[in-house]
Amino acid sequence: MPIEDLRELLAEQSLTFLAGIPYVYHCHHYNLFHDQTIDDALGETEGARVRTTAAHTAFRELLGAVFAATGATTPAERISLAAEVFAWMGHGRISLDVSSTGGRARAPSLHYGFAWREKYGARVKRDEPSDAVAAGFAAATAELAFDLAADAITATETRCLATRDPECEFALTPGKGHLSRPPIDEATVRRYVIPAIHGVDEDRVAAIAAGLLEFMRAVQGDERGLVAAFNVFVTAHLPGYYNETVYEAVHHVERTAPAGVAAVEALMREAGQVCVFNTFGNVLLSPEWEGLVGPLSGVPTDMMAFCTAIARGLGFGHWLIHEYEPRKRLVIQATSNYEAPFYRARYGVAKKPRSYFVQGASLAMMLLSETVPWTDRPQLTNAYYIDLFRSKPRYRVEQTRCTTRGDHLSEYVVEAL
Amino acid sequence: MTAMPATPALPEPGPRLSCALTREITCIRSLAWRTDLPAAIDWPRLAAALEAAGLVRRPPVGAMQRFATTRGDELSLIPTTGRVQFRVHYTVPEHERRFAAERLFRLLYHALRP
Numbered sequence: 001m002p003i004e005d006l007r008e009l010l011a012e013q014s015l016t017f018l019a020g021i022p023y024v025y026h027c028h029h030y031n032l033f034h035d036q037t038i039d040d041a042l043g044e045t046e047g048a049r050v051r052t053t054a055a056h057t058a059f060r061e062l063l064g065a066v067f068a069a070t071g072a073t074t075p076a077e078r079i080s081l082a083a084e085v086f087a088w089m090g091h092g093r094i095s096l097d098v099s100s101t102g103g104r105a106r107a108p109s110l111h112y113g114f115a116w117r118e119k120y121g122a123r124v125k126r127d128e129p130s131d132a133v134a135a136g137f138a139a140a141t142a143e144l145a146f147d148l149a150a151d152a153i154t155a156t157e158t159r160c161l162a163t164r165d166p167e168c169e170f171a172l173t174p175g176k177g178h179l180s181r182p183p184i185d186e187a188t189v190r191r192y193v194i195p196a197i198h199g200v201d202e203d204r205v206a207a208i209a210a211g212l213l214e215f216m217r218a219v220q221g222d223e224r225g226l227v228a229a230f231n232v233f234v235t236a237h238l239p240g241y242y243n244e245t246v247y248e249a250v251h252h253v254e255r256t257a258p259a260g261v262a263a264v265e266a267l268m269r270e271a272g273q274v275c276v277f278n279t280f281g282n283v284l285l286s287p288e289w290e291g292l293v294g295p296l297s298g299v300p301t302d303m304m305a306f307c308t309a310i311a312r313g314l315g316f317g318h319w320l321i322h323e324y325e326p327r328k329r330l331v332i333q334a335t336s337n338y339e340a341p342f343y344r345a346r347y348g349v350a351k352k353p354r355s356y357f358v359q360g361a362s363l364a365m366m367l368l369s370e371t372v373p374w375t376d377r378p379q380l381t382n383a384y385y386i387d388l389f390r391s392k393p394r395y396r397v398e399q400t401r402c403t404t405r406g407d408h409l410s411e412y413v414v415e416a417l
Numbered sequence: 418m419t420a421m422p423a424t425p426a427l428p429e430p431g432p433r434l435s436c437a438l439t440r441e442i443t444c445i446r447s448l449a450w451r452t453d454l455p456a457a458i459d460w461p462r463l464a465a466a467l468e469a470a471g472l473v474r475r476p477p478v479g480a481m482q483r484f485a486t487t488r489g490d491e492l493s494l495i496p497t498t499g500r501v502q503f504r505v506h507y508t509v510p511e512h513e514r515r516f517a518a519e520r521l522f523r524l525l526y527h528a529l530r531p
Contacts, residue, residue, distance in 0.1 A: 118446070122511075231441070231448075231449055233507075287478075287495055290497075291480045292479035292480075
């Protein structure tokens with residue numbers, strides 16, 4: 001069965017699934033920043049452990065569902081199919097030489113390592129490997145290939161493109177094993193969404209989002225298992241990875257250093273800002289966008305509609321513009337997002353709003369719509385990012401409703417300071 | 418914040434046409450380049466000339482027409498706006514990307530000639 005045939009679309013909620021497991025699209029700018037955020041919150045060693053564990057869990061869920069859907073039963077079938085899925089998602093080509101007690105994996109091109117070297121390699125020397133996602137994937141693949149318990153195999157990256165090695169290598173060794181948790185699948189997600197409602201400019205947002213979703217259906221890894229589109233490297237990625245890393249990091253700080261909670265929450269919000277600035281920004285400036293939608297007008301109401309459509313097109317959920325008064329106030333609502341189902345299923349009802357990604361994204365959408373001179377072809381550099389988010393006009397964001405807290409829907413209010 | 422010229426403009430291939438290769442709006446170093454053509458040129462003829470020059474037509478993205486070299490470099494045309502993007506394959510070393518883009522630019526230039 002072709003991997004494409006495992007995709008499903010919950011169209012009215014702009015949610016995408018592979019073999020019933022949620023996936024979304026994120027670019028390398030966001031992926032690298034997300035991982036750095038986790039390490040900033042937890043320190044490099046603990047950050048790498050949490051990231052690897054989260055990837056391990058997320059890929060166990062995905063690959064278990066893929067193997068069940070395709071009827072892959074032998075170790076060879078499963079290992080081969082897993083590698084194809086990984087490459088199809090844009091994470092790179094990886095070859096595994098494993099048995100039920102471990103082994104090794106090698107990869108000439110992985111999304112994280114390659115993109116890190118491409119983005120930072122000329123000016124930053126890195127000592128720690130960057131491919132926790134691939135390590136978690138390799139461990140999950142080996143376990144499922146041989147029907148082992150969760151965490152029966154541990155994977156460690158020993159060589160990495162980002163540390164200037166010619167290719168990435170992983171050592172797989174026996175782990176301690178533990179009982180796995182139920183996967184967060186489409187049925188789980190459906191419990192935490194409400195019927196989609198219309199927002200401002202709904203017809204235009206929905207039409208563009210539908211076009212983007214259709215375009216993204218054709219996106220898949222090339223012969224190296226990477227996806228270059230919209231001027232960035234793109235991955236189909238697992239919300240389980242992003243969510244587990246974020247919430248484990250925040251909960252850890254809440255337990256061990258309560259005074260640092262505000263700072264760590266701000267870090268998680270900033271990851272949402274980085275996504276909108278880089279991913280949404282590069283999508284808007286890309287020839288693909290110009291071909292699909294047309295040239296940018298730079299009119300704030302247009303840009304806000306476009307950003308909302310991009311969120312839906314990337315599978316982030318049914319975001320809608322509830323109110324928008326340029327330069328004053330923006331209210332984004334979401335009848336679905338990729339954070340809430342994970343939080344509710346894993347941790348129960350939250351005591352406070354927990355949708356950090358959309359909080360930061362909403363703030364960034366305001367700034368991108370209001371401030372960026374789109375018709376002047378801006379370069380979306382790091383220097384421009386810093387300038388944009390530190391200069392006036394400045395805004396603050398407050399999440400006033402959150403489905404993680406048991407509210408009917410999620411709502412994010414951005415107001416001028 | 419505007420794109421910086423990378424090469425001098427080539428001589429005009431036709432009576433009213435001038436094109437210059439510039440860095441594209443992108444955060445990935447030197448991978449994407451652009452030029453802008455008048456929307457009124459004969460786009461079907463240009464597309465045919467690119468194919469005749471050895472580029473392979475790839476599925477369009479809306480109004481964007483895409484062509485690829487055997488190495489994986491891409492040339493995208495948007496007739497409605499005149500934008501042309503040259504996307505050098507990411508495996509090309511950074512110091513060679515500008516030259517790869519210039520080769521694509523010359524290929525376009527020759528395809529534009531009457």
